[in-house]
Amino acid sequence: MPRPVDLAKDQAILEAATELLLTEGPQGCSMEAVARRAGVSRATVYTRYANRQAMLDAVVQACVRDLSGGLDVIPADALGVRGALVELGQRLLAFVHRDAYRRFVRAIAGLQGLSEQDAALLFGLGPRFTVDRLASWMAAADRAGLARFPHPERDAEHLLGMWIGLDIVRAIYGLPPQRDAEATRRHVVEAVDLFLQMHDVRPKI
Template sequence: MRFPMPNDAPIGPGRPKDLAKREAILEAAKSLFLSLGYANTSMDAVASAAGVSKLTVYSHFTDKQTLFAAAVMATCQIQLPDLIFAYPDGVPVEEVLLKIARGFQALISSDEAVKLSRLIMAQGSHDPGFGQYFYEAGPKQVLAGMEALLRQADERGLLRIENPLHAAEHFFCLVKGAPDYRLLLGCAGPLEGEAAEAHVREVVGVFVRAYRL
């Protein structure tokens, strides 16, 4: 089963009040999905928690699947806004990659992200299409941004990358690594401070050496 991608833009003229309601709906949805699970979260509950009518929720998000997808995308973009994948002139490739690695490591280590990952795994056993839906709503968007950036690095002669998509996957898998696996299992806490910085610097070093000209 293939789920539709969300319409991330609010319906209507986009007045500040409309945008405020949309943000309230997203915050309420994220909180309820993570605390109650996907199946136990209703549009009525989201409307009540956001302090808006059910009709208002549906005017911004056509159904629960669309709302969930938008909540996932919003969570990712808090730590990894689209502009982070831009390649400023004159900035060393290592610095660009470090900025992305820091943002991604902070994202996957956040309490929200850990709860969301566990929710996806639990829900996926009940609905095989749910994992694909989550992937397209969140991780796929992040990979697309990284793929485009690495293609630029190759075109500018900064790195030699024959397959930018595969390289993007390698990069994020390196950042996640064993620390994220232990975190998801609940047998270790998130990397923080100097430990987190040492990890991302090591990852970027390994990645650059692998793709250096």
């Protein structure tokens, strides 16, 4: 009879790997380091993830799922399109503005000790996956007649750029966010409204 899965250990391992990745970069996120941080044996980590690449995959995908959870459902109308995009933008910038994320970006930007394989993996699972997920949602909204997104991938990349702007550059330099929480909220809303006007979506608000 198989042993029951210990969900608490699963969560502890994922949280430890996430914290190490964001604070020490991918080079500091080894199976041994994660085991120590999570308070479990290395063998326990290997029962969850076959190797380090699989563990990094799980960490980044969990972060992206948390950020883009609102894209799981296609809204019923144009107002819902606006609401889903505003929620995504606010979640994304809240994540980008975290101190831990600034340290992570600086570690990635330096590239010392970061293999090309790790760089490609993190880019594919993070920025690339986020663009693809948003593009897929936009394509579905277009098919449903809620908006005009004739080039979903390009449109997704444009909107993400409108949201983030210089925030990533500031993070690379280790500088804190330029906007406070309220200014960030206004920035997200203004960017979404401008973007939707460019795509013939003008919900009555």
